[in-house]
Amino acid sequence: MADIQKRRIVLGLTGGIAAYKAAELTRLLVQDAWEVQVVMTQAAGQFITPATLQALSGRMVYTDLWDARIANNMAHIDLSRGAEAIVVAPASADFMAKVANGLADDLLSTLCLARECPLLMAPAMNRQMWENPATQRNVATLARDGVAILGPASGDQACGEVGMGRMLEAEELYDAIDMHFQPKVLAGKRVLVTAGPTFEPIDTVRGITNLSSGKMGYSVARAALEAGAEVTLISGPVSLHPPLGATVVHALTARDMFESVKRALPGTDVFVSVAAVADYHPVLVSARKIKKSERNLTVELAPNPDILAYVAALPRPPFCVGFAAESENLETYADAKRRKKKVPLIAANLAQSAIGADENELILLDDSGRHRLPKGPKLAVARQLIHHVAKLCTAPARGGKGRRR
Numbered sequence: 111m112a113d114i115q116k117r118r119i120v121l122g123l124t125g126g127i128a129a130y131k132a133a134e135l136t137r138l139l140v141q142d143a144w145e146v147q148v149v150m151t152q153a154a155g156q157f158i159t160p161a162t163l164q165a166l167s168g169r170m171v172y173t174d175l176w177d178a179r180i181a182n183n184m185a186h187i188d189l190s191r192g193a194e195a196i197v198v199a200p201a202s203a204d205f206m207a208k209v210a211n212g213l214a215d216d217l218l219s220t221l222c223l224a225r226e227c228p229l230l231m232a233p234a235m236n237r238q239m240w241e242n243p244a245t246q247r248n249v250a251t252l253a254r255d256g257v258a259i260l261g262p263a264s265g266d267q268a269c270g271e272v273g274m275g276r277m278l279e280a281e282e283l284y285d286a287i288d289m290h291f292q293p294k295v296l297a298g299k300r301v302l303v304t305a306g307p308t309f310e311p312i313d314t315v316r317g318i319t320n321l322s323s324g325k326m327g328y329s330v331a332r333a334a335l336e337a338g339a340e341v342t343l344i345s346g347p348v349s350l351h352p353p354l355g356a357t358v359v360h361a362l363t364a365r366d367m368f369e370s371v372k373r374a375l376p377g378t379d380v381f382v383s384v385a386a387v388a389d390y391h392p393v394l395v396s397a398r399k400i401k402k403s404e405r406n407l408t409v410e411l412a413p414n415p416d417i418l419a420y421v422a423a424l425p426r427p428p429f430c431v432g433f434a435a436e437s438e439n440l441e442t443y444a445d446a447k448r449r450k451k452k453v454p455l456i457a458a459n460l461a462q463s464a465i466g467a468d469e470n471e472l473i474l475l476d477d478s479g480r481h482r483l484p485k486g487p488k489l490a491v492a493r494q495l496i497h498h499v500a501k502l503c504t505a506p507a508r509g510g511k512g513r514r515r
């Protein structure tokens with residue numbers, strides 16, 4: 111592929127055992143057509159060799175402020191020009207302290223000081239180093255200066271201790287970088303998303319559920335975060351990692367989900383109800399596993415509350431978005447649902463091709479008509495949905511139900 115098409119990123123490595131994750135991050139970025147310019151501190155070279163990063167990035171790796179390969183001897187300026195961001199991963203406590211104080215005594219810290227693009231840092235250090243008030247002061251200074259701090263995570267550390275300070279995994283960093291570049295169309299908004307199925311117990315081991323994987327709801331939560339919103343994700347039982355930065359509340363039954371939604375509602379600007387909420391629950395739940403017998407078993411079912419309809423009917427509802435999974439007559443049924451539940455926007459998808467799949471195709475139905483979102487990965491579709499929502503809920507209010515608070 112021609113180089114001119116590529117977007118450029120400077121990946122800085124400082125001294126830390128997590129440097130090996132930067133190799134994988136380089137690979138992921140290169141795969142996504144980024145031109146990755148690696149810059150390493152001397153200490154980083156104790157953990158991983160420039161040759162590894164050179165092979166993975168396909169470009170010279172720079173380590174020296176006085177590198178004669180840069181014609182004008184201005185490596186500290188030239189390497190970041192044209193770059194969309196500098197990402198420092200791993201960022202050691204020492205390196206963060208340096209940048210927080212404007213010190214520039216090697217190539218990478220000089221590049222950070224002389225940059226005209228955003229700076230993202232992924233801290234990686236022992237938990238005591240992370241918790242030290244000096245580090246915390248430096249992190250707060252960096253954040254105030256507009257530096258995006260990615261992580262750290264909590265977990266096992268190379269030193270044998272357990273706690274905060276582990277660098278995020280390469281895929282998480284890649285996602286965080288990707289998120290950073292999305293337009294902030296929902297900045298300052300609070301978004302509440304429900305996702306996944308619900309599980310309605312029959313006895314201690316059995317229950318009624320459905321095939322929803324939660325992928326669409328999790329993608330909507332992630333797209334809203336990327337768009338700058340504060341996100342609460344109320345999730346039914348799924349086996350997915352929630353997007354970084356979302357407040358996650360787990361709910362098992364529809365009634366749990368309903369209570370969690372009501373608790374999270376105050377201050378919500380947008381409610382996206384993606385969950386495949388069970389329509390009924392068993393009236394009696396056996397406290398023991400029901401024994402098998404030759405006779406028919408009857409389970410009496412009672413209807414569950416309709417969470418979306420409840421929220422949309424509040425006197426001052428957030429902007430409500432429903433999902434309609436239909437197996438036939440998609441638009442007619444979805445539009446009927448939109449009117450019945452009195453929501454300003456409904457996203458219609460075919461149940462048989464959407465549930466559990468990695469891709470989706472949506473038709474959005476709102477007051478102005480229908481809008482088809484092309485088939486693509488659920489995250490790509492969720493991003494388009496969030497853009498549509500942002501357009502609708504930042505439009506001048508006309509009053510009436512369904513408009514934002």
Ligand code: C5P
Nearest residue numbers: 383384385387414415416417418432433
């Ligand atoms: O009526 P139906 O289940 O098809 O409506 C789908 C929409 O309503 C989805 O947005 C779903 O999250 C929401 N819903 C709900 N509570 C229910 C049933 C559906 O919030 N009990």
